[in-house]
Amino acid sequence: MSVTYLEAIREAQAKLLRDDDRVFIYGQDIAGKFGGAFKATKGLAEQFPGRVLNTPISEDAMVGTAIGAAMEGMRPIVEMQFADFSSVALNQILNNAGTQYWRTQTPCPITVRLPSGGTKGSGPFHSQSMEGIYSHYPGLVVLTPATVEDAYTMLIDAVAIDDPVIYCEHKYLYYHLKADALPTEKLPIGKARVVRPGRDLSIVTNSAMVHEALAVAQQFRAEGIELEVVDLRSVKPLDTATVLASVARTGRLLCVGEAFPWGGVTAEVIARVATEGFHLLDAAPARINAKDTPIPYHPNLWSEHRPNAKTIAAKVRQVLAE
Amino acid sequence: MLQTAERGASTSKNAPHEKYLKAFRIMFQTRIFEEKLASLYRGGLITGGVYLGKGQEAVSVACGLFLQKGDVFAPLIRDQAGRSAFGEPLVDVARTYLGSRSGPMRGRDGNIHRGCPKAGQLAMISHLGAMVSVVVGKLLAKRMKGEKGFIGLTTIGEGGMQTGATHEGMNIAAVERVPLVIVATNNHYAYSTPNDRQFACADLVDRAKGYGYEGSSVDGTDLAQCLEVISAAVKHARAGRPPQLVVASTLRLAGHGEHDDASYVTEDIKRESFAQDALQRTEQFILEHELVDREGLQQMRAELAAEVDEAVATAQQEEAPVGSEEDWCAVSTRELADEPTLAE
Known part of the structure; x- marks a missing residue:
């Protein structure tokens, strides 16, 4: 079942x-x-x-x-x-x-x-x-x-x-x-989850983008690069501690969100890491969101409008290169 | 079914005097209290706005007077009389205007944005029409819980009637068949805007039919008529008839708030019959019919004013809220408060 x-x-x-x-x-x-x-x-x-x-x-x-x-x-x-x-x-x-x-x-x-x-x-x-x-x-x-x-x-x-x-x-x-089945255990509301442990960079994301991030992490594995993926689960309250702990392990942060780019969840996560965990960062934190236009209808446009495995991977390389 | 009371009909002679006098007493005290609030405002003792119901006391008092324990009341900006009739303590009004931490809103909200949901009185938000569907939800829940005999009453103005929220709320009330009374007071000015820029229909009560409501009109300056028409609407709602829309006609006899001199109110409109002062009309009727004599009214004024003074004095002696001691947590589940909220 x-x-x-x-x-x-x-x-x-x-x-x-x-x-x-x-x-x-x-x-x-x-x-x-x-x-x-x-x-x-x-x-x-x-x-x-x-x-x-x-x-x-x-x-x-x-x-x-x-x-x-x-x-x-x-x-x-x-x-x-x-x-x-x-x-x-x-x-x-x-x-x-x-x-x-x-x-x-x-x-x-x-x-x-x-x-x-x-x-x-x-x-x-x-x-x-x-x-x-x-x-x-x-x-x-x-x-x-x-x-x-x-x-x-x-x-x-x-x-x-x-x-x-x-x-x-x-x-x-x-x-x-x-x-396979309905769960019998749960993580409490307000706690983020490290979905994939890594060493080189933390991708902090939520909702469907968690799966895009996991696909990207899988891709980088072949190159010996280990990305950590954090699923926020709860946007408010935001589990800053789990995010900071992840950045402490990797020293690099990329936030990925499907929402529009101005403000929002990715900006908030970066603001918190920059103010509370600046010393943990080895490179400037980065983020990738949807484009700042209405969401397009045609699949060719839509798949470019939102972050996807290709654009996320490019951003990962950019942060790793710093 | 449209049961329209005659416009400008003379004050009914067979009003049940006991209810009439009770209503008058509340109207009278409301006027005294609001004059006091206006003078405190002019003296710089009230921060924020002061919003008076001058001219609307008759229709407002009737809104609160026929409600019972278990009913839901969602008053609006000009409903001091109705709130008092529903049982809101005067001291809570003074506390909210003067920002006492002991008041129902504890300085977190002020002036007319007050209520006590536990006692059935909802605290309005400023966005007009938003409370209509909230009352519907309260009534729906009461029905789901198996309660019986309750109704909900909410008020609105001719300006508030034009919002999308009012439309959605009125419609969903009829769809859910909840026992709701909406009393709309057409006081001819929404802040500074007269009716010709608010709506283009002949009479707002005509909308009742469109929503599946029963509608009635009332001269808002005639207390006996207000009592009769609004008590009938409450009775009909309680008896399981469709939602009720009562449209009252008055003139706002103050500014939108005390900061507003209302210089835009035309001289012509002040001569209309709906521009009469409901309180003066009621007082005249009482004197003419010798329900109370002049001396009795003087004595009543003194008693009512003493109660007002006591409420204000009590609130003035109470402590104001202190920022550094405030609990800056907007959620009731404290462990779910976002960290920075609590940290700063």
């Missing part, structure tokens, strides 16, 4: 609905036999009547409703059809959910699932990685699971957290990634 990343998300939600009466799922096209644009809730509406609810095309009101329900003691999961559409709900997420606990001491335990990141042919409005925007604002926890195991355990943990959680699930990984 094998489990895909998408099935892990569905199984996590099934478990949550089974184990906790306070959980319900709220989103567009998620109920009935249809089960969501990506089938992440397939079968759940039938299995849990009244707890998997279709909503109007109203991202702002979907999140607003979830906030109210959470403040009333429920544990809503909001499925955005695409992460990109969460921009319509930005106000509710940032200003209502994100400020609620600080202002009123009332916890606001919503989980917003964002089907994130690019796939071929999806274009500017169905491909975005928005973890940087959400991390910039206070009061939110932002997660980017990169493995089947993390997709499962981090979603279960997300719903248990008393604060608003932005759960960025990568659409490219939905079907591409498989595990």
Whole structure:
């Protein structure tokens, strides 16, 4: 038996609905036999009547409703059809959910699932990685699971957290990634993972880019160069200690992110390493992101827009040469 | 179903006097309190803005008066009267305006951005319409938990009616069939902008039909009418009828905030019947019908003012928050706070 990343998300939600009466799922096209644009809730509406609810095309009101329900003691999961559409709900997420606990001491335990990141042919409005925007604002926890195991355990943990959680699930990984079985162990939220130990350079990354980084590391192995790959897992909080420990081992840092280049996760990681671990660096830290244009539709353009094995490898050589 | 109360109808003679007087007392105290807040502001004793509900006391008080324990109230900028009617302690208002660390917002938020979610009163954010769907969520959750007999009431203005959030929130309330009352006060100015640059429909209450709501209109300067129409809307919501939209007509008799002299309000509009002062109208009715005499009103004023003074004095004696002692952690799960947040 094998489990895909998408099935892990569905199984996590099934478990949550089974184990906790306070959980319900709220989103567009998620109920009935249809089960969501990506089938992440397939079968759940039938299995849990009244707890998997279709909503109007109203991202702002979907999140607003979830906030109210959470403040009333429920544990809503909001499925955005695409992460990109969460921009319509930005106000509710940032200003209502994100400020609620600080202002009123009332916890606001919503989980917003964002089907994130690019796939071929999806274009500017169905491909975005928005973890940087959400991390910039206070009061939110932002997660980017990169493995089947993390997709499962981090979603279960997300719903248990008393604060608003932005759960960025990568659409490219939905079907591409498989595990033998659902995990029985987990790493806690807020901890990064060294996915591949190395000696010569640390690639710090998250979400689907973890797999690009691993492919690059495999490539360099033939040359006797050992790259360490760190999967952040949680963008906020950011596990600075694990990143610094990795840089201490390798002396070189390359941050890889699928999001746009201005600011964001890669910039934050470099800022932290530069301020807290400058003495650990043997070369200037580097980063590689998507290009600063809208995400293109055509596969030829799309594959050049985001970091890929080729561009990451070129950047690695550059940092190693310093 | 549109049950439109007659525009400009004279104050109903058969108002239940007990409720009427209770409402008047709250309106009266609200006016006294808000005058006090304005004078503290002018004296430089309040940091940030002061936003008054002058002219809207009748409609606001009616919003709070018919709610019960277990109901949800999401008031907005000009709802001091409604908040008091719902049971918000005066001292918490003073604490929030004066920045006492003992207040419900502890200096973290100020003025009208206050609430006590545990008591059913949500703390508004400034983005208009955002609270509508939050009330829907509270009501949906109460239904899921098996609670019965509750309703939610939220207020909005003719300006706030024009946001996308209001539209989404009103629609989702009807889709979810939750017992919601929305009281929209058309006070004819959204900050400085008059209605002709806010909406182009004949009457905002016409939107009720479009959302699947029951709509009603009310003269916001007539307390008896406000009590009648809003209590009916609350009753209908409680009885399981569709969400209710009440549109009240008034004129904002103050600036947007106390920093604003409202010089843009035209002389013509001040002569409209909706420009009457609801409090004065109510006071006149009380005197004409000898519910209370002049002396009684004087005595009432003294009592109410003493309560206001006590609330302000209490808040003034309390300590202000201190930056170096503040807990700068925005998440409730402390172990998930991002390190630099706590380190600095």
